[in-house]
């Protein structure tokens with residue numbers, strides 16, 4: 001009898017609807033981490049009734065999807081999130097295929113280390129001015145909302161560095177508020193990717209209205225810039241004068257799509273992750289003390305942090321590296337398989353949804369010692385090398401690797417050190433907030449802070 005040559009596939013760990021669904025509703029992130037911890041080396045099939053995505057968390061498997069066989073895993077399919085993101089970002093850098101490629105090529109030059117390093121001083125000045133606005137509530141003992149203030153500071157910084165100050169900061173803040181509506185409204189669509197758009201869902205109308213409001217702010221700017229080239233090298237000007245592969249001027253929609261995509265990714269990812277820092281530091285006095293000590297040593301009262309000082313903020317950077325391990329704003333990175341494939345021995349079929357989650361992989365007990373503990377020492381210069389490149393991928397990997405990673409690594413320490421060199425704070429509501437799942441990972445509860453001035457600069461001598 002001839003021997004069978006059919007390859008032996010490995011069965012995925014199947015998480016059944018009856019057992020898993022109630023747990024997912026109660027504690028989605030904890031449940032996903034628990035399933036992944038219980039399936040070493042295995043892909044997990046989430047059997048959720050009408051949707052049956054594969055949860056792929058093993059670093060080698062993540063590498064397969066994001067890098068080695070990336071061409072087979074697309075954001076253009078019906079995957080849970082990207083269909084909704086497209087409603088906001090259209091066919092630009094957040095899309096897939098030739099449109100994405102062209103956008104990436106156009107935008108990449110704005111995000112090189114050389115370009116970002118060249119604007120550090122302007123960035124730091126913009127952050128310093130924005131932080132100064134907290135002097136009034138701090139003096140008056142009025143609480144401020146951490147997420148709103150951080151997003152305002154980021155808007156001011158990003159509008160200066162990337163958008164040539166062509167968007168009023170108040171409009172930037174309105175865009176962030178509208179995109180919050182989008183991020184939360186698309187929750188319902190995330191859970192029902194199989195439903196056609198014609199079937200109305202809660203949140204649809206709010207999402208349409210929010211996108212319209214964002215367009216009302218940005219489209220007049222796009223039109224003005226396309227009509228008149230001011231020769232600027234900011235993103236708005238360079239997109240407005242951009243050409244497609246045929247040499248034709250980019251149409252209004254293309255410019256709009258990339259502008260919206262960059263604005264939302266530059267603001268939302270960063271303010272959601274930084275908001276976690278305040279409740280965390282209150283839980284961790286040792287980390288807080290070391291962080292404050294470094295900032296007080298490096299940054300003088302009222303300083304606008306310069307490049308040399310930024311270079312000395314090494315513990316601040318360790319804290320931020322750990323922050324994006326424990327609370328990566330891009331917690332969910334879904335793809336759709338284009339053709340049948342095998343991931344870690346498990347067969348996946350064309351059309352299957354693959355869920356990658358930096359949050360889950362970065363909390364796997366087999367790759368991280370005490371993964372639930374917030375420990376910046378993991379990122380000390382002399383810490384042991386990580387077992388695998390994709391055990392830690394808060395900024396993704398492969399061709400879609402985050403374009404703003406370096407910018408974040410410059411901007412975030414500037415924000416944290418500027419803020420904490422001028423203020424100390426107390427939480428109005430003690431304790432850690434619970435996570436809220438939206439397109440990005442954010443605290444469910446607000447984080448109100450009571451700021452007190454710290455080491456104000458001496459008044460200038462007459």
Ligand code: HEM
Nearest residue numbers: 265266269270273329330394395396400401402403404408
């Ligand atoms: C904590 C901060 C941030 C985190 C955790 C983060 C995370 C990510 C992740 C995981 C991806 C990969 C998406 C995928 O593979 O489909 C990504 C892509 C992207 N990020 Fe970030 N990001 C952050 C900050 C930023 C900033 C500051 C910007 C812009 C200034 C930015 C712009 C983008 C863009 C445009 C993409 C799409 C790149 C492409 O598909 O070619 N991100 N980000």
